[in-house]
Amino acid sequence: MSQKAEKLIDKKGLRLDGRKPDELRPIKIEVGILSNADGSAYIEQGKNKILAAAFGPREMHPKHLALPDRMVIRCRYHMAPFSVQERKSPSPSRREIELSKVIKESLEPTAFMEYYPRTGVDIFIEVLQADGSTRCASITAASVAMADAGIPMRDLVAACSAGKVDDTIILDLMDTEDKQGSADVPVALMPNQNAITLLQMDGTLTSEEFENAVNLALEGCRKIYAMQKEALKTKYVDVKEVEE
Amino acid sequence: MNSSERKSGKIVLPGDSLGVIEEFTPDPGTYVKDGIIYSGIVGRALLDLSNKRVSVYPLVHGAKIPKIESIVLGQVSSVQAENASIRIFKIGNKQLSGFFTGILHISDVQPSYVESMFDVCKPGDIMRAEVISEKNQVYHLSTKDRNLGVVYAFCSQCGYELEAKRQTAYCPRCGKIEKRKTTLDYGKGAL
């Protein structure tokens, strides 16, 4: 994993894009941009550009997948062929299928699944441009899309990665740091419940480094959560009330 | 509670805490965990200080599924002698991105006796109905009210939109006369 081709942290302690180790990339979140979805969100995090949409709850098809006492969330994380350096085949890779599953499982704890028995909610995520930590940005956007769809939730879910490069624990890894660093820890958090809903890691960390990395990632999640709230409030500040 | 009070509430999001249960009674739009009341939706929080209640009024068209008393709009997908199956695509004002299946039984069509379901609706028709039960995980519908029934019907012979004529439905293209349980606003109802 660690092929130290170039220094990822310079003498001043700054990263390749000039960030401090504990600094997030610039983030922009837009809400409700797709007219055909029940809820949608767009996120730019550094060079990541990701669209997420939620459809439902609606009757499950095929019907045998429906559960009698709660709804089912289905998730598809998909990368555009032009989103990465080498063109990616549009058919889903094993990586995309795994990420679809962990993203789904990071969102399930927040939804009141029992309110909607026998139904399904489909979450579609399209990565238009990828630059590291796309699963985290996808979760951040997908939870905003779910809120925009009016799905009752316990909390938003904000996600952020931390990792280790050049013996330094850093926040919000971009692609080069992910590929050349020595560890990557993506974390998703329901901030008001203090509930971690996604935790993965690859690479090697001492237990002390791991603790620092998780704490840094959680701090990142809380900062991103503030931006999610801001985006939703900006969208709805002019809406008075919906007709029921 | 008047609407200006509702509108004045501050915007809250899922997970925002609204108070504690010792202080307020939680109303729709909220949930309780460990004694704390949180918002469960995107909406405007309303603290009713005189009655000590807190609720959240939705700012987005909430996720909706058919509930008892919901007025739904759907398309007839199949008709048998005693039952019609309806694909519901609208619940109240909310257009669905998918659909739900509802069943209309012949005994729930109108207060008086109906001999055959084929005189009520035909596949392709658009019907307005009320959800009356969720027994056995099936949405059972009723069209007993005068505002409920077929809103738009199509000729079973040529597919053209039928016009209401006295007690029957008439096809202006091929002249066929058919039977339907129509609504008062037949041919004009909003979709």
Next chain:
Amino acid sequence: MSSVITRVKQKQIAQTIAKGKRLDDRGLTDYREMKIEQGIIERAEGSARILLGKTEVLVGIKIEIGEPFSDTPNEGVLTVNAELVPLASPTFEPGPPDENSIELARIVDRGIRESKTIDTEKLVIEPGKKVFVVFVDVYVLNHDGNLIDASALAAVAALLNTKMSNYEIKDDEVKIKPGYTQLPVKKHPITVTFAKISDKLVIDPWLEEEQVMDARISMAIDDDGNICAIQKGGSGYFTEKEVLEVAKMAREKAAEIRKKLKW
């Protein structure tokens, strides 16, 4: 379920068009508002996003080194693929491309290929062995009708924005050198689509019109006003007079739209 509602609106749509008007207040030969943005995906060699009313299409171009086809050893390779991604419409299902997305890709492909938009001879690195392969990936992000014109326009706008890496050949190996060259684009084909509804021709049909139209016809027009690709779709038909009228109007509209492209 919007198609159900459209069936009821069919009469209204047809009657309005018969009077020379449309439900969205456009004239029969007016396009919806069009917005072209180029270069929004930095990772791709070229990209463009088109907004046509609420229809939104993103095209990304990737360029790789590959082998030429054996019957055209002195030409680069063009590959067009279209994805109707499920977030664009409740009617789009995840899964391998269906007939609609393949038809869309092939229409876009023909417009570019037959007009000789790309100077494919300039994409040859080593004749018969190594050439540049141009991947045009059409990504439909929101479906509100007339995906053909939006996709074709986005593809040309993206090609105009495409940069290829410089290279040199050393010991039979292709080495990438710093710097970029603009992809050689010679023509700017514009595809114009008409729908036939109640015996009238309407340009740029939106979703509701597409759901009730009898038939659809698309023509790709090059810079000299030549027709370089045609696709008729839908279960209805066109008369000879209608086809000629489409050809005439498509030429006029294509010239207008071409002015919005920058090169």
